[in-house]
Amino acid sequence: MVEAKSGRLSVGLAAAGATRVAYAQLRRRPPVEPRMWRRTNYAGRGVELYGGLAAAAGAATAVAAARGLALRTRLAAVGAALAAGACGAYDDQHGSPGERGFGAHLAALRERRFTSGAVKLLGIGAAGLAAGALLKSHPADQLLAGVVIAGSAHAVNLLDVRPGRAAKAVIAVGAPGLLRRGPAALLAAAPVGAAAAVLRDDVSERTMLGDAGAHALGAALGAAVAVANGRTGLLLHATALVAMAAAGDRISFAERLWKAPGVRHADSWGRVIHPYG
Numbered sequence: 001m002v003e004a005k006s007g008r009l010s011v012g013l014a015a016a017g018a019t020r021v022a023y024a025q026l027r028r029r030p031p032v033e034p035r036m037w038r039r040t041n042y043a044g045r046g047v048e049l050y051g052g053l054a055a056a057a058g059a060a061t062a063v064a065a066a067r068g069l070a071l072r073t074r075l076a077a078v079g080a081a082l083a084a085g086a087c088g089a090y091d092d093q094h095g096s097p098g099e100r101g102f103g104a105h106l107a108a109l110r111e112r113r114f115t116s117g118a119v120k121l122l123g124i125g126a127a128g129l130a131a132g133a134l135l136k137s138h139p140a141d142q143l144l145a146g147v148v149i150a151g152s153a154h155a156v157n158l159l160d161v162r163p164g165r166a167a168k169a170v171i172a173v174g175a176p177g178l179l180r181r182g183p184a185a186l187l188a189a190a191p192v193g194a195a196a197a198v199l200r201d202d203v204s205e206r207t208m209l210g211d212a213g214a215h216a217l218g219a220a221l222g223a224a225v226a227v228a229n230g231r232t233g234l235l236l237h238a239t240a241l242v243a244m245a246a247a248g249d250r251i252s253f254a255e256r257l258w259k260a261p262g263v264r265h266a267d268s269w270g271r272v273i274h275p276y277g
Contacts, residue, residue, distance in 0.1 A: 015193030019058025052213020085216030151241025152222030
């Protein structure tokens with residue numbers, strides 16, 4: 001048990017450390033044109049996206065280096081996180097604010113327009129199914145695991161509309177997984193550590209996860225959930241995630257939900273308070 005706890009702690013610390021190193025490097029030497037990695041947030045303040053890129057790199061690096069993971073599990077989790085992060089980064093650079101949600105992107109595909117959202121939809125979906133095929137042996141379980149991984153990536157991204165909200169969600173959902181034994185706990189420790197490493201900068205509006213970070217952390221978390229659950233658990237998680245995807249932006253901006261007692265306090269913790277947001 002002590003060795004198991006040490007393994008989880010090591011992976012979480014490795015993810016946090018790798019994330020901080022990557023974040024510092026990205027800020028020191030920005031990739032390509034720095035202005036391409038800046039956004040205006042909900043409060044009208046300019047923030048950069050380096051925190052998300054760093055978190056994606058940190059989580060993937062920690063899983064890749066973790067001891068005690070089978071090769072197929074390692075490949076599935078790292079591949080899903082990197083693929084989801086790459087698709088998210090593409091949307092960060094080429095996305096259109098006017099086309100949000102599955103409905104808009106599916107409508108664009110019907111009109112034979114290939115949007116950046118379609119890249120995410122197809123790319124992350126394919127990555128999730130590929131990871132599911134590595135993690136499970138039965139076709140039904142492989143499909144459900146793929147839905148859970150891709151759905152988790154989308155769910156975390158839905159929450160990245162206020163400073164720190166998505167990172168807090170990753171920590172809150174992933175933390176119980178740390179109580180498990182075996183590979184599921186190791187996989188959960190990576191996104192939790194990476195999210196914790198950028199949380200302070202996120203809530204302080206110095207950075208944000210963006211599509212790259214949110215999708216990568218969500219996919220990594222989804223891989224942990226997939227490993228931890230059998231068919232019944234996978235079905236329940238997949239159903240909930242599909243429902244979240246169908247609800248779309250209503251979850252992101254539902255004022256009643258985010259102002260509920262307890263939820264509002266956790267959601268606003270550490271955040272800069274603006275008179276209009």
